[in-house]
Amino acid sequence: MHDVIIIGAGPAGLSAALWCDELGLDTVVLEKNERSGGQLHSIYGAIENYPGATAANGQEFFEKFSQRVDDAEFDLWTNVEIESGDLRAKRVRLRSGEELQAIGLIIATGVRRRRLGIPGETEFIGHGLIESATKDRQEFAGKDVCVVGGGDAAVENALLLAAVCSTVTLVNRSRTLRARPEFAQQLPGNHCITVFPESHVLKILGAGEVEAVEIQRKEALKPFQMAVQGVLIRIGVEPNTELFSEQLQLDDDGYIAVNSQQETSVANVFAVGDVCNPLAPTISGAAGAGATAAKVIASRLTRR
Ligand SMILES: Cc1cc2nc3c(=O)[nH]c(=O)nc-3n(C[C@H](O)[C@H](O)[C@H](O)COP(=O)(O)OP(=O)(O)OC[C@H]3O[C@@H](n4cnc5c(N)ncnc54)[C@H](O)[C@@H]3O)c2cc1C
Numbered sequence: 001m002h003d004v005i006i007i008g009a010g011p012a013g014l015s016a017a018l019w020c021d022e023l024g025l026d027t028v029v030l031e032k033n034e035r036s037g038g039q040l041h042s043i044y045g046a047i048e049n050y051p052g053a054t055a056a057n058g059q060e061f062f063e064k065f066s067q068r069v070d071d072a073e074f075d076l077w078t079n080v081e082i083e084s085g086d087l088r089a090k091r092v093r094l095r096s097g098e099e100l101q102a103i104g105l106i107i108a109t110g111v112r113r114r115r116l117g118i119p120g121e122t123e124f125i126g127h128g129l130i131e132s133a134t135k136d137r138q139e140f141a142g143k144d145v146c147v148v149g150g151g152d153a154a155v156e157n158a159l160l161l162a163a164v165c166s167t168v169t170l171v172n173r174s175r176t177l178r179a180r181p182e183f184a185q186q187l188p189g190n191h192c193i194t195v196f197p198e199s200h201v202l203k204i205l206g207a208g209e210v211e212a213v214e215i216q217r218k219e220a221l222k223p224f225q226m227a228v229q230g231v232l233i234r235i236g237v238e239p240n241t242e243l244f245s246e247q248l249q250l251d252d253d254g255y256i257a258v259n260s261q262q263e264t265s266v267a268n269v270f271a272v273g274d275v276c277n278p279l280a281p282t283i284s285g286a287a288g289a290g291a292t293a294a295k296v297i298a299s300r301l302t303r304r
Pocket residue numbers: 007008009010011012013030031032033036037038039040042043044046047048049050080082108109110111240243272273274275281282283284286
């Protein structure tokens with residue numbers, strides 16, 4: 001029996017764990033990946049909006065976070081596969097057969113990139129699927145690429161790629177782009193970028209490497225193939241809630257519903273970070289929510 005089980009070791013889970021540690025709670029953190037840090041490992045650009053600390057990229061930021069984590073006394077288990085959980089009992093069963101139980105449970109499972117679910121989307125990872133324009137763009141210099149999406153991330157990546165690529169085709173399912181004006185206003189003057197509104201990428205094609213995409217445009221009767229050597233997909237994110245979605249109240253978009261103390265609909269089960277924060281997913285928000293949950297649990301334990 002532990003005081004607290006934390007599921008997920010991104011900024012939210014690690015912040016909660018550090019606070020639990022400071023408050024003297026016996027804490028175990030369960031992380032499914034080989035290493036902690038969550039989305040920090042996907043940030044290739046500079047982080048300049050966290051009060052008191054900047055970093056050239058997420059890796060550098062993670063290293064700063066880790067210095068403190070390494071000194072803490074909570075247990076961090078990585079490569080853990082959770083088979084099931086009983087939230088009312090605060091009990092978690094691992095694929096290895098082990099069972100853990102605690103007084104409080106904190107869900108910090110974050111979000112994952114939404115997928116198109118089309119042929120080629122997984123097959124071409126490392127063979128023409130672009131993970132990040134910041135990281136990969138030099139590899140695609142002089143090439144033709146396709147970017148799927150119409151939000152900030154899609155348009156920002158299209159602009160970065162346009163600085164080095166021969167052509168960038170931005171395929172957006174809606175009539176208008178959702179990206180903030182700062183990004184969207186740069187598109188009309190950019191001769192390298194063509195926007196296909198109300199269009200869908202149906203397939204990514206190629207023999208070993210990406211060679212083309214099949215696109216359906218609204219006004220066209222039939223799909224057509226366009227030669228490209230790279231594809232970058234940015235169609236938003238979705239919360240990692242499937243483990244507990246039937247035991248918890250979710251909002252209309254599938255994010256965990258919480259109150260101002262980060263409490264979910266189940267007593268002494270908390271959610272922190274992006275998994276419950278669709279509007280302002282940030283490192284500082286995740287860290288703050290982690291602190292709140294830890295402090296609320298600690299205050300309840302001392303009152304027992
Ligand atoms: C490209 C990019 C740039 C960004 N730039 C900034 C920025 O400049 N400033 C800023 O403030 N924010 C930025 N963010 C957002 C920021 O990274 C997130 O808000 C933050 O990482 C959220 O932390 P989290 O702990 O809630 O979730 P995550 O970072 O998503 O971590 C969740 C963790 O839970 C684990 N997990 C998931 N499911 C399970 C499970 N079933 N069992 C065990 N573990 C599980 C995951 O493996 C992961 O380690 C950026 C994000 C991206 C992708």
